[in-house]
Amino acid sequence: MTIPKLLAQLSPAASTLTMLYRAPSCANVKADNLIVCNRSGTATTFRVAISPKGAADAGAHYICYDFALAGNDTHTAALDLRLTENDEVRIYTPSTNVSFHLFGAEAF
DSSP states (O other): EEEEEEEEOOOOTHHHHHHHEEOOTEEEEEEEEEEEOOOOOEEEEEEEEGGGGGGOGGGGGGGEEEEEEOOOEEEEEEEEEEEOOOOEEEOOSSSSSSEEEEEEEEEE
């Protein structure tokens, strides 16, 4: 059964690599969209990493690295990610004023 939904949303602590979403056990996940919103008037950056099976952070995991985000701006990334059991989407921003929203579907 496929359930389209908001997979995760988070406003992480500044300068901390944080897990946004972990694929559940026995699930295949299709992540379609990532929306990143800067709630401050000051420009900032963000990073997104996909870590297979929750592996330790590695340079090869990053799909965005220090992507520029203008003040009071929103970036929508159209994704076509397939995640399996325990794959993690991790995020990072030097600002406390950035929100991340991941949309997709889980199939069990």
